[in-house]
Amino acid sequence: MSADIASYIKKCPACQVHQRDNNKIELGATQIPNYPFEITAADLFYFNGEDYIVLTDSYSGYIKFQILSEATAENVIQFLKSVFSSNGIPRILETDNGPQFSCQDFKTFSTDWKFKHQTSSPYHPRGNGLAERAVQTAKNILKKCMYDNTDHHMGLLNFMNLPRGKLGSPAKRLYGRDIRSPLPTVISSLVPKTKTADIPQLLKEERQKQANYANKGSKADKELNQGQKIVTRINKKKEWKPAVIINKVHQRSYIISDEEGKLFRRSSCNIKPTEAEIRNPPTNIADFQTPESSFQLSPPRNAKSTPHPSTTNSQPKPSDPDLQNPASTRLQSSSAYTTRYGRTVKPPQRLTYSH
Template sequence: MLVADLPSAPWQKVGTDLFHLHGKDYLLVIDYYSNYPEIAQLSSTSAQSVIVHMKGFFARHGIPQSVVSDNGPQYACEEFKEFARQYGFKHITSSPLYPQANGQAEKGVQIVKRLLKKAKDGKTDPHLALLSYRAAPLECGASPAELLMCRKLRTTLPQVQQGHDSNIWMDNKKRLKLKQKMAYDRATKYLEPLCEKDTVRIEGPDCWGRKATVLSEVGPRSYIVETEDGRTVRRNRRSLLKTQEDTDKHSAEEEPEEQKDTPVAHPTEPQAASRMTEPVRRSTRARKPPDRLIENA
């Protein structure tokens, strides 16, 4: 498991994703440092609608240094590239068909969906549900609001004001990250990095049917490969199986040339005859019939 480096300050690195719930589309932006989520209901899933709401988030909390997303059409377009250039943040995309690479946003979607579902089932205010999560302490001992804003949010529940130590919170977060890594690595196998021009098989509906050649590494464990039909695709290391097919192919081409110079040995007729005239061995053990088959005199 590759553990992502924790940012040194709030809202430096954020993850974003879209999700659909109860017939409506939503945009999620979550902070990597504090796990503080921001959501907005979308009138459409176009890039323009996503950019408008993200500008609102950035006007409230500031412009992050990097934004992590998947390769959805809202993010992999010229409009979003221009948005990143204009606002001055680095746009990082995850490997296609590998949502774990954008795990922070995927986990945030699960949390927000669960909050909104419980609010609808209980006929309560969804805004209060979001407020409760933002003000609730995480495993590190601090709430998302405390990590982001360095203050407690007032909720409908009574609170006791206490001092805080951000260094202790960050040490706890790092310890929890390492604990998660150790638990994950127990059931996984280490995959060695790939090099340029390595031959691989791509995981797909037909298992490992497509063969490709590695062109370059574009991110942590994310590679651009070229298939046999000339297409270039991006895949995570987990979806690529390294093979030695080129070496086997060359050896197969050289093998017929060696066989041309070497005469094929055929068995001679006397040898074949000797095998045919070889006596068949029989068992010499004395056979005693059972008593039930012996006729009584």
């Protein structure tokens, strides 16, 4: 009897649309860096009326943040270039899908400077956890310095010398030594030491402890298959919408198609398998095997990205390693269309997808 009820609920469209949130799932395994500035993360944040950008290094815990005169792609790129020129180009840069990071100018920057740009799923800040933690640290430094009326640069310098158990301070992991500050210090701590072979193992142990704590009460994430019927939250509304899995981007991140033929990128945290009928399922899943970078919308006004001439008539490139633009895009023409509820939708011109 109970099994029959559970099976009925899984096939009931109303039950699938109005249901509870997903259970908390276990943290995914993170890659442990082997050297400084191998894996980095960046994010923008807002504090006290100003826009900031922050960059952090996974290996050392190094962070650097700076006020932006304007939150544009050009200013973001210039900041990253200044950090990379003094610390080296990372192998991987993790960000969210903000317009400054998803525009054509940033894609050109990552190609020219030869680093892999890896983005998290929309509506899933935990997917960019390294950068989110750096934002929290930066805001704490700014708040304390504002309270004491002191220079936040001095606060950042003291943070770099702050030891973290066996791992040591961010400065020691990055430079092999402490960096001089107004605080009293012994000369020997300023002399570089090159013993760093045990840092990756210490990082692995520390992050495993963090994962064990965070995973209390969590469930293991289940793999989703191509063509599988699901319900998902397309936006921040409570209702779950029917969709189909198109393909997997990377760990726990999927491209999905809703009943109207729109493509979205979502984390498995915002996806639930279902047995309810999909009204207009895609007829040929293979038609959707295209990289996300091929679905370009007009850049938002604060991204100020320069259109790249080669993207106007270019065909999707299956070799692209990652999907860079998470925005939803209509597969058909972006002219007026009627939803399954009978409402006529006329997309504004600024969201029109041009071939």
